[in-house]
Amino acid sequence: MSLRSSYNRKAGRPKPESVPSAEEVARDVRRMKYEQKPAFNYRALSLEMHGMICAKCAREFDETNKRELTVHHIDGNDANNPTDGSNWENLCIHCHEDAHSRGR
Ligand SMILES: [Zn+2]
Numbered sequence: 442m443s444l445r446s447s448y449n450r451k452a453g454r455p456k457p458e459s460v461p462s463a464e465e466v467a468r469d470v471r472r473m474k475y476e477q478k479p480a481f482n483y484r485a486l487s488l489e490m491h492g493m494i495c496a497k498c499a500r501e502f503d504e505t506n507k508r509e510l511t512v513h514h515i516d517g518n519d520a521n522n523p524t525d526g527s528n529w530e531n532l533c534i535h536c537h538e539d540a541h542s543r544g545r
């Protein structure tokens with residue numbers, strides 16, 4: 442009749458929601474994979490490799506305005522990020538816009 446005995450009775454029976462289903466596990470794995478992807482900061486890497494300078498107009502950037510320097514994917518595929526930097530080009534926002542509006 443005490444609180445303790447009713448607590449024990451509850452604990453003896455696992456609540457359905459406390460057991461992760463296969464579906465829930467799969468969803469967690471998918472989410473982990475998804476969260477891993479953007480963790481790779483290719484922009485910072487590219488700026489480090491190629492320097493904070495626009496590859497087209499040679500405008501130089503520093504900490505105060507580097508947000509205007511963007512990373513362009515040379516093959517147009519932003520999922521293609523070889524870590525040797527071969528698919529990246531640092532472009533200022535103007536040259537970057539230009540590169541995309543021109544088409545290829
Ligand atoms: Zn530029």
Ligand SMILES: [Zn+2]
Nearest residue numbers: 512513514537
């Ligand atoms: Zn681009």
